[in-house]
Amino acid sequence: MPGCGEKLAKLTSGSQYDVCMPGECIQMLTTGACITYNQNAGGCNRMLKVLLHGSCSYDCAYCSVRLDRPRLAFAPRELAATFLALYQKNLAGGLFLTSGIPYDTDDVMAELVETARILRGEGYSGYLHLKILPGARREDIREAARFADRISLNVETTGESRLRALSGIKDYTGDILKRLDWIAEAAPGRHTTQLVIGAAGETDMEIFDCVTSLYERISPSRIYYSAFQALPKTRLASRESTPAWRSRRWYQMDYLIREYGFTRTELLPLLDEGDTLPNDDPKALLARGREPVDPNTASLSDLIHVPGIGTVTAHAILQARERHAIRTPRDLGVSGSCLKRALPYLAFSGAARQVTLAGFR
Numbered sequence: 001m002p003g004c005g006e007k008l009a010k011l012t013s014g015s016q017y018d019v020c021m022p023g024e025c026i027q028m029l030t031t032g033a034c035i036t037y038n039q040n041a042g043g044c045n046r047m048l049k050v051l052l053h054g055s056c057s058y059d060c061a062y063c064s065v066r067l068d069r070p071r072l073a074f075a076p077r078e079l080a081a082t083f084l085a086l087y088q089k090n091l092a093g094g095l096f097l098t099s100g101i102p103y104d105t106d107d108v109m110a111e112l113v114e115t116a117r118i119l120r121g122e123g124y125s126g127y128l129h130l131k132i133l134p135g136a137r138r139e140d141i142r143e144a145a146r147f148a149d150r151i152s153l154n155v156e157t158t159g160e161s162r163l164r165a166l167s168g169i170k171d172y173t174g175d176i177l178k179r180l181d182w183i184a185e186a187a188p189g190r191h192t193t194q195l196v197i198g199a200a201g202e203t204d205m206e207i208f209d210c211v212t213s214l215y216e217r218i219s220p221s222r223i224y225y226s227a228f229q230a231l232p233k234t235r236l237a238s239r240e241s242t243p244a245w246r247s248r249r250w251y252q253m254d255y256l257i258r259e260y261g262f263t264r265t266e267l268l269p270l271l272d273e274g275d276t277l278p279n280d281d282p283k284a285l286l287a288r289g290r291e292p293v294d295p296n297t298a299s300l301s302d303l304i305h306v307p308g309i310g311t312v313t314a315h316a317i318l319q320a321r322e323r324h325a326i327r328t329p330r331d332l333g334v335s336g337s338c339l340k341r342a343l344p345y346l347a348f349s350g351a352a353r354q355v356t357l358a359g360f361r
């Protein structure tokens with residue numbers, strides 16, 4: 001039987017296809033265990049991301065966690081103790097717990113919840129993210145939400161027919177969408193989901209419709225996008241992996257929808273005839289087709305549509321112009337790369353139609 005250290009190394013590396021924070025990096029401990037972190041993030045920034053079970057009886061075509069792998073698994077108490085030891089040594093600041101499903105879904109889900117219950121019972125009050133399994137029972141989802149800071153179930157793809165191409169077991173409407181509704185009800189504002197971009201050949205139009213309907217239907221605090229990777233020994237091993245830029249562009253699109261409230265009518269012209277997003281910054285692409293805006297008269301929404309200007313900066317500009325006219329870029333109170341990005345899309349009253357960065361020096 002493998003020792004705890006070997007199990008931890010394998011079950012942390014096997015969990016890396018679930019995204020738990022934007023801009024993830026991996027640090028390998030001397031024991032071989034992986035710690036996930038984001039150089040730029042504050043808060044809980046050193047996550048032990050780990051599988052409870054490293055094998056699975058499901059058949060997801062892109063996934064390498066399958067039954068033919070060695071049946072490595074932690075018992076709930078063993079995993080709780082292993083994590084607490086790392087936490088007490090300050091090697092991990094939070095836990096992201098997921099699992100393969102080697103036997104009955106309800107039994108595995110109960111083990112995930114049991115691990116959380118043990119941790120909280122031991123006095124652990126730090127960050128805990130629990131994965132909900134497809135088809136999980138409503139009472140288990142409620143229990144998971146009671147113990148965890150955040151819960152999530154991966155929507156994986158954009159609809160029933162796309163999911164059928166990936167799995168003959170999972171049912172999109174029942175196992176995924178219905179559970180997402182229960183998750184939203186059990187943990188409002190504390191749940192996320194993830195799309196695997198390109199695994200089922202879905203178009204960007206389909207992704208767009210899926211994403212906007214998810215935000216309307218269940219209000220996830222965010223959606224993660226992982227580019228499909230053709231892993232060896234999976235059914236899709238011979239397919240081409242999705243280029244990383246596609247998931248990057250989807251994070252940008254997501255931000256426009258979620259944070260800035262860009263509408264469907266505004267965003268759909270970005271897609272080409274094949275319903276595909278180009279590899280370019282979507283906000284800049286939209287701005288290139290608009291007239292430059294005058295920061296003295298622009299509405300909040302107009303300002304937010306300018307590349308380099310976000311909600312905070314737009315509000316700051318509105319406040320600044322109550323005190324004085326904005327005649328030069330210096331009056332904007334925006335600096336550095338944001339200013340550089342914004343300038344081509346701004347026109348200052350009384351100045352030439354467009355002020356360039358060169359003119360600002």
Ligand code: SF4
Nearest residue numbers: 056058060063065100
């Ligand atoms: S349910 Fe599918 S994606 Fe999840 S571990 Fe099992 S085979 Fe992989």
